[in-house]
Amino acid sequence: MNAPYSRDCGPPPWAGSGGAPSPRPRRVPWLSTLLVAVLVLAGSGFAAKGQPDRERLDAYALALLLLGTALLLARNRWPVASLVGTVATALVYLGAGYPYGPVCTPTAVAAFTVVVAGGLRAALWIGGGFLAGHALIGHWLYQYLPPTGDPGVPWGREVVFAAWVAAVLTASELVRVRREAWARERLERAAAAKRRADQERLRIARELHDVLAHSISVINVQAGVGLALLDSDPEQARTALTTIKAASKEALGEVRQVLDSLRTPGDAPRSPAPGLDRLPELVEQAAGAGLNVTVETVGVRRPLPPGTDLAAFRIVQEGLTNVVRHSGSRVARVRIGYEAGRVVLRVDDDGPATGSDAGGSGNGLAGMRERAAALGGTIDASHRDDGGFRVRADLPAPVKETV
Missing domain, CATH: 3.30.565.10 (Histidine kinase-like ATPase, C-terminal domain)
Incomplete structure (x- = not known):
């Protein structure tokens, strides 16, 4: 298929945009979530034009994209729940046969928040579940799911997708470690x-x-x-x-x-x-x-x-x-x-x-x-x-x- 995005959803070039959590704990991140929503909707609309063999973006698809992004509003207060929700909406979106695009961007942002908050283990488990669900849809369930005649995903793309998930988690952990080092330095200086x-x-x-x-x-x-x-x-x-x-x-x-x-x-x-x-x-x-x-x-x-x-x-x-x-x-x-x-x-x-x-x-x-x-x-x-x-x-x- 001549799709501008791979089935593994990424990594889109703007994956890190708006991903940094708010510096104030439990503050609702309206601005960054709005930015991610604009990028996801615009990117998905652009991607759909090059994928006529996929399901068109209907109201249900837009609702899934908006729901996955809206869950980011809770990422500072309930980071793990927000990550689970974005993963679930992304898998449902892919399983419904909608065009590939930046649907995984909210998941990357939510994973970043979980890891920076100290939940690397939870992020690893959820990331593993995301990889398993993606592989299940792309290699076994695709023949029962729309669109009709979908040939499935090559295993090479699964490796790329797994590498992208690992890169997101690694980068998030590095940011967490650096922030903790800065916090310790500030405390020591004080x-x-x-x-x-x-x-x-x-x-x-x-x-x-x-x-x-x-x-x-x-x-x-x-x-x-x-x-x-x-x-x-x-x-x-x-x-x-x-x-x-x-x-x-x-x-x-x-x-x-x-x-x-x-x-x-x-x-x-x-x-x-x-x-x-x-x-x-x-x-x-x-x-x-x-x-x-x-x-x-x-x-x-x-x-x-x-x-x-x-x-x-x-x-x-x-x-x-x-x-x-x-x-x-x-x-x-x-x-x-x-x-x-x-x-x-x-x-x-x-x-x-x-x-x-x-x-x-x-x-x-x-x-x-x-x-x-x-x-x-x-x-x-x-x-x-x-x-x-x-x-x-x-x-x-x-x-x-x-x-």
């Missing part, structure tokens, strides 16, 4: 962005805590001194107020530096992050709070990586803040040991603990541990046997190799 945001919030909170805890502790102590001596020793009260002014100015500068990180990404900070080179300023601030601090350096001092340098400064700062807040001792000892690939910090006071609440948040030790852990180091904070308290930090500090 999770990574959330982790970065959480880490940045934690970093800023830790910085603000360390800056404000130390400065406000100094201000708190000096304010108490100033109030106590305001009448009896105005000069000493003036000194306390001067210390408060200097500490608050220093705190404002460091808070501004921390908040600079919230500006437009890519902007350079206005001032470098503090490090152990600013330890003398820290000692001076502690002295303003009435604390006598001695600093001992063991080993050859060397530049530290920026992250380690900042963490070391903040750990010493928090250690001295805890002495000001919670220790009855007015003496603190800071020891900085430079070892091979490490820097070991130690802050000691002789105690005893006052048990008073100096307004702390209770997050100081946790913040120190977080800083150390982020660098791969450790923090040990514990009471000594003699009643004092010790904070010991062991931080990795690789030595830069010079060429």
Whole structure:
């Protein structure tokens, strides 16, 4: 027969048109279904002109074509039922002897939806049933079905039809796998962005805590001194107020530096992050709070990586803040040991603990541990046997190799 379409219904050139399921679950796909209906009706009408030996397209044929296409409206809500319905209408259409054409296009679209939704096994079973029904009509039942004198379908065309069914299912599975990969990538990117945001919030909170805890502790102590001596020793009260002014100015500068990180990404900070080179300023601030601090350096001092340098400064700062807040001792000892690939910090006071609440948040030790852990180091904070308290930090500090 001189038919422009083979009896295996395809694959028509527009088999993939409108086949992608709607991105919104359970949304009725009106537009894509209308497009498939136009293609099926127009293609079948064109195909009928070249097949005068087939049954003409009557109202029953058009009803089958429209029914098979209309079933696609339910493919997002009931994909398997939609696929079964399109297969059944296609087989009835072929068994009635109507012209070959794009009658299998709705089946391809429905199969695509089933596979993309994760129903590959169901699609394989239904596809196998479609192949069996097609073979039954084309090789055994054709002599009992219209049109009269139909010679049947060569087995070679069955191979082509089976290959087309396999191609539709394979392409659909590849799309499903790719969509799942995209979904996983989106979730991973969202999770990574959330982790970065959480880490940045934690970093800023830790910085603000360390800056404000130390400065406000100094201000708190000096304010108490100033109030106590305001009448009896105005000069000493003036000194306390001067210390408060200097500490608050220093705190404002460091808070501004921390908040600079919230500006437009890519902007350079206005001032470098503090490090152990600013330890003398820290000692001076502690002295303003009435604390006598001695600093001992063991080993050859060397530049530290920026992250380690900042963490070391903040750990010493928090250690001295805890002495000001919670220790009855007015003496603190800071020891900085430079070892091979490490820097070991130690802050000691002789105690005893006052048990008073100096307004702390209770997050100081946790913040120190977080800083150390982020660098791969450790923090040990514990009471000594003699009643004092010790904070010991062991931080990795690789030595830069010079060429």
